[in-house]
Amino acid sequence: MSSPSGSDSRCQPGDTICEIRVYEQEVIVVPIFLLSSFLVTLVFILLLRFCPEKVDRIRPNASKSTPRRVLQGIDAPPGLNVLEHESIALDTPSSYSTFHPPNTYQSKRLSTPVSLPSGPPPQQQPFTPSFTPVVQPRELPRQRLPESFNLVTPLPVAFSLRSDSAVSLYRARMDNRNVVLRVLNDSADASERHSFLGFASFLAQLGPHPFLPELLGVVSLRAPLVTVVEELENRDLLSYLWRCRQEKVDPPCEMTERRIFTMAQQVASALEFLHNKDLLHGNLRARSVLVSREFTAKLWGLHGVYSRKNQDSTQRDDPSMKKWQAPELLVRRPAGHSSDIWSFGILLYEMASLGEAPFAEISVNELLQFHQRGKTLKKPANCSNTLYAVMKACCQWKDQDRPTLAEVSRKLVSGEKSAADKVLKASGPVNIEQYLQEAGYGEANSYTVF
DSSP: OOOHHHHHHHSOTTOHHHHHHHTHIIIIIHHHHHHHHHHHHHHHHHHHHHOHHHHHHHSOOGGGGSOOOOOSSSSOOOOOBOSSSOBTTSOOOSOOTTSOOTTTOSSOOOOOOSSOOSSOOOOOOOOOOSSOOOOOOTTSOOOOOOSOOEEEEEOOOSOEEOOOOOEEEEEEEETTEEEEEEEEOTTOOHHHHHHHHHHHHHHHHHOOOTTSOOEEEEEOSSSSOEEEEEOOTTOBHHHHHHHHTSSSOSSOOOOBHHHHHHHHHHHHHHHHHHHHTTOOOOOOSGGGEEEOTTOOEEEOOOHHHHHHHTTOTTOOOOGGGGGGSOHHHHTTOOOOHHHHHHHHHHHHHHHHTTSOOTTTTSOGGGHHHHHHTTOOOOOOTTOOHHHHHHHHHHTOSSGGGSOOHHHHHHHHHHHHHHOOOOBOOOSSOOOHHHHHHHTTOTTTSOEEOO
């Protein structure tokens, strides 16, 4: 930096232009540089706040180095509604007012692209949403729906519990495959719309797994809000087990002990995937497992996982789950990974008994005392000692005495090698009213049988 004495020696007194030239760097260059840096930073912050999409285009593609799941088709996903918000075989309330009935609903597009097309908009039927769609969660990619939904029909039900569900279920075709559409009713309030899209975002972040249903996308930029998931043709495992009790069903339905071991391994793999993400399932039972055409078991019933992760204050205790809950949950102690292990043992009982209610002879009020006395599940007919040993190991009174999922998986792999291929039989079809009573629904849970 030039000294004042140096400038005085080079400039005549009162020569302002000369002094500015001497101090050019200090009084012109540095202030302009600092001001420019401030303005660039301010513009970037404003873009980041109000125009995040433009920032993504401006920013270098650094994210390409990190693998990220790209959902094909629409935007994000979830699914089926198993008795309490998620089953592929249950509740289909009245259809959405803007969601046309099957006979007239052939090829209506349900998604909106992010940018307006350059040409004239495609011809669509008049659409008047009854509410302003919720802003799409930032996590969800915004992609145009490539194909229309075709052959849309209401999803058949096995039986239904009356609930306040704001979701209707439909079967459809998309991209030459069967899918299930989970459509938010137009009567849904803001909280239900937020939960609908939040669940989709949670499932998108959860990521793919071979034994979780494939999530294909969500129509989230306009009503009706729709989530899309692959259709698992054999529906939920409980309905499948009940069909195996019947004679001459179409398609054929057979359950063998070897298939039990195979399906149980698949469920255990998906459950371990959740545990590795520090997530508890908390709703593990036959109704929370879906079965594909090829008899692959895929774990579902994840709405409770989402609610607990977000600490949903409105989440209520489900009395129908008590027959599947570990003793520590019955006394309202915190759940752990071993609590899911207990429920997994009950799931094995359901499979081996072809869908009987666990602890059918014990009322919910007496269940904890039953466990305290050291009693356990009765051995189903035609159940091998190997499979029954895995059940009992999972249903130990003390949580520390239960095996880990890795140990359970090893036992299942070992048991599958010696398992029989004999088709399991049961005495007659299930009486649904009796099942609901034995499973612990009781009079407090009003139900309707279809």
